[in-house]
Amino acid sequence: MSRLVVKNLTKIFSLGFFSKRRIEAVKNVSFEVKEKEIVSLVGESGSGKTTTAKMILRLLPPTSGEIYFEGKDIWKDIKDRESLVEFRRKVHAVFQDPFASYNPFYPVERTLWQAISLLENKPSNKKEALELIKESLFRVGIDPKDVLGKYPHQISGGQKQRIMIARCWILRPLLIVADEPTSMIDASSRGGIIKLLEELREEQGTSIIFITHDLGLAYYVSDNIFVMKNGEIVERGHPDKVVLEPTHEYTKLLVGSIPKLYRKLEDL
Numbered sequence: 001m002s003r004l005v006v007k008n009l010t011k012i013f014s015l016g017f018f019s020k021r022r023i024e025a026v027k028n029v030s031f032e033v034k035e036k037e038i039v040s041l042v043g044e045s046g047s048g049k050t051t052t053a054k055m056i057l058r059l060l061p062p063t064s065g066e067i068y069f070e071g072k073d074i075w076k077d078i079k080d081r082e083s084l085v086e087f088r089r090k091v092h093a094v095f096q097d098p099f100a101s102y103n104p105f106y107p108v109e110r111t112l113w114q115a116i117s118l119l120e121n122k123p124s125n126k127k128e129a130l131e132l133i134k135e136s137l138f139r140v141g142i143d144p145k146d147v148l149g150k151y152p153h154q155i156s157g158g159q160k161q162r163i164m165i166a167r168c169w170i171l172r173p174l175l176i177v178a179d180e181p182t183s184m185i186d187a188s189s190r191g192g193i194i195k196l197l198e199e200l201r202e203e204q205g206t207s208i209i210f211i212t213h214d215l216g217l218a219y220y221v222s223d224n225i226f227v228m229k230n231g232e233i234v235e236r237g238h239p240d241k242v243v244l245e246p247t248h249e250y251t252k253l254l255v256g257s258i259p260k261l262y263r264k265l266e267d268l
Ligand SMILES: Nc1ncnc2c1ncn2[C@@H]1O[C@H](COP(=O)(O)OP(=O)(O)OP(=O)(O)O)[C@@H](O)[C@H]1O
Pocket: 013, 014, 015, 023, 024, 025, 043, 044, 045, 046, 047, 048, 049, 050, 051, 052, 213
């Protein structure tokens, strides 16, 4: 069953007060994500990946088109705060910049306390909640004493990314939208983050939309790949089909850079 259906999604930005300039960031994009599926949106900078992600996360309204999550149109059927909180519990983002996801004035575990506040079945007291936080940190390979009580500038980029995944582990979302979740971190942490996302999919049946420039990485992690260029999906399908039998010139160009990426991935 499809968990997410994106239908003819379009986003046009208008710039300037007088001479209106139109930027068609996303053009007529359609795709589906099934339960437990990892799909990748791959494309160069400015191809419309993040804009697509923001519309799916209900952070940016589309100009036209529909997004159905579990059969509900997320822009038309979510009307009250309660349904929005439910949506935020089920659909979760891991953003490319781990630094922007944290408030510098609060200890890093604040993001995990916030996750607990979104839970339907909350722990019955603070001690139990802290146990859950510690367990989530262990699950993502962090010793709680290395990060608890610390501020964002006192921990590494890789630890910040892992804490965002720990947040996913607490919330058990049905869909994770991971926008370049490994872009700011070193190669060894990168492999770990991908593995954690795959574990979440296995353990919790989470579906994942993985957004990346890197077709080599997408080939390794995805069940389906959608290649975007200038706001459109120009190629789609199983990773073997996209990589071994590309039809669009742009995909052929991306595939041409994969041998180099393979070498890079072997370092992970
Ligand atoms: N708020 C905005 N106002 C105007 N134009 C925007 C806005 N957000 C994005 N754009 C434009 O829309 C296009 C698509 O941008 P988007 O960020 O979705 O691309 P992307 O594929 O995610 O790029 P990257 O990989 O660099 O994050 C770009 O031309 C961008 O400049």
